[in-house]
Amino acid sequence: NAGVTQTPKFRVLKTGQSMTLLCAQDMNHEYMYWYRQDPGMGLRLIHYSVGEGTTAKGEVPDGYNVSRLKKQNFLLGLESAAPSQTSVYFCASSHREVEAFFGQGTRLTVV
């Protein structure tokens, strides 16, 4: 049972490049989330999904897009990466209960 798996674990992008982060969960959870973690800022919610085919904006959605075409997958896209998007990105999932299960993170550097 893998839980929440994020791909890739590390990535370096040049400013203006695009990329997609993949999150997969095998717990049959309805809800999935993308957070970013920055020093001194805690975890901030980017986008989330309450079920297959749905997405919603979180606290810091600008510059990101998401899609949830399959229940088990939640994709985070950066269309034109900026240095301000250098961060560690965490995907999480949950059932209707409030506990969120997190992946191991993707460390993204935009140069």
Added chain:
Amino acid sequence: QQQVKQSPQSLIVQKGGISIINCAYENTAFDYFPWYQQFPGKGPALLIAIRPDVSEKKEGRFTISFNKSAKQFSLHIMDSQPGDSATYFCAALPSDTGTASKLTFGTGTRLQVTL
């Protein structure tokens, strides 16, 4: 706007000592207060959580103390061990949601337990 204020930012405790991390909140709609533990290179994991109908919850060496009137809650780690060295996040969630989408995190405390 930081809705959950966490302190200290970092903490060094000797093995066997007590680690105490504090959090304060303003939103009276919060009614679920979890603590997450994060080891380097890993994602956060739920450690312990409390609802405001009790003033204290204990699980092994970890205890949450909750003061509803002061809008404060704290994590106490008794008999701290080097394996407890991690970053700890407090969080809060309002009652009007059934998901973690409105989970508000504190800024984190990096705990180091020395030998």
